[in-house]
Amino acid sequence: MRKMLVTGGAGFIGSNFVKMILDRKSSNRVIVLDKLTYAGNIDNLRGYLSSPHLDFVRGDIGNAQLLDLLVPGVDIIYNFAAETHVDRSILEGGSFVRTDVMGTFTLLQKALEHKVPRFVQVSTDEVYGSIEKGRFLETDPIMPNSPYSASKSGADLLVRAFHKTYGLPVLITRSSNNYGPFQHPEKFIPLFITNALEGKELPLYGDGRNVRDWIFVDDNCRAIDLVGRRGKPGEVYNIGAGAEKENRYIARKILEFTGADSGLLKFVSDRPGHDRRYALNSAKVKALGWKTRTSFLKGLEKTVRWYSKNQRWWKKIKEGSFSEYYDRMYGERLDQAKNRKG
Ligand code: NAD
Ligand code: DAU
Secondary structure (H helix, E strand, C coil), rough: CEEEEEEECCCCCHHHHHHHHCCCCCCCEEEEECCCCCCHHHHHHCCCCCCCEEEEECCCCCCCHHHHHHHHCCEEECCCCCCCCHHHHHHHCHHHHHHHHHHHHHHHHHHHHHHCCCCEEEEHHHHHHCCCCCCEECCCCCCCCCCCHHHHHHHHHHHHHHHHHCCCEEEEECEEEECCCCCCCCCCHHHHHHHHHHCCCEEEEEECEEEEEEEHHHHHHHHHHHHHHCCCCCCCCEECCCEEEEEEHHHHHHHHCCCHHHHHHEEECCCCCCCCCEEEECHHHHHCCCCCCCCCHHHHHHHHHHHHHHHHHHHHHCCCCCHHHHHHHHHHHHHHHHHCCC
């Protein structure tokens, strides 16, 4: 039996990961530690909470006393917990530094103190910054451009330092943009799908030609699991599906798949410091035996279907405090877009 501590396991990727592990019906025991911020959602683990293989603990990765209770005897830590939305980091970066940097530092200290044999840091391709041509390699320098990616970079550097200085057996995964079921509707793909389903405008930043390398969440979860089991301590693993798409292409596909009116698409003022393009070379994780199973259009169709069927899940989120955030983030931009037309 392996005992796993999964932080951030009530978020988008973390919850998909936990369910994948539990679906395997092995004897593994999973402890989820999640603060349940606005982004965490206990509904994401619905149907699994009564499993004898799962313990859910609401708490902060920065709480050292709590970690002293949870970490002893753990075989592997997967650190998914983070503040994750770039736009929110531009409005307010403090919580990103507190969780992504300081929280990870506390977790590393406790992993070291309690001699945890493996520590997987779930990082992001955003730490590399933007790339005009070609694909990032794990050896490329870290050049973050947003408070979010700078905080995640701080965490990566601490994780590396704990390996070099103290010999903590760490692994870092840097994946590209995930999409799929249970993603918070603040993010591009679920925001556009749910707005299209509600007949609301789709606010496309800048010229809509920014490129992201999209990966279906299940593919990333399998890769993270593989790195956790077979990766080499001290190493970084890029995880990308090679599905580089312009935002405007995705927006149009969402309009097509939802059958919404193309007039809903609105070009709004750009995100400050908006990275133009991300693309990853994932040869290293492929050499461990990983490959993608879901192509972009299949994954997008699946995702649109999931959001169409699970309206109660996302409406509960959108009708809550999210609507204030939405007005703050998009109200003026959408008004400006309308005035430009008129
Ligand atoms: P998410 O925002 O959906 O979930 C984050 C989870 O962490 C939430 O459940 C939240 O409650 C929890 N959390 C936040 N602060 C916490 C704290 N201090 N202590 C304990 N729990 C806390 O994020 P996601 O998209 O699922 O991302 C998960 C991880 O993967 C993050 O580390 C993120 O940086 C990384 N990542 C995400 C993507 C992506 O495209 N979504 C891509 C690459 C890497
Ligand atoms: O690359 C991995 C990263 O992907 C993760 O580390 C982050 O946690 C995750 O949030 C994501 O960051 P992005 O900034 O790339 O994702 P987001 O969904 O916010 O935006 C994707 C693209 O869509 C980006 O070019 C900005 C654009 N966009 C986004 C929103 C929310 C719009 O045009 N309009 C929008 O309303």
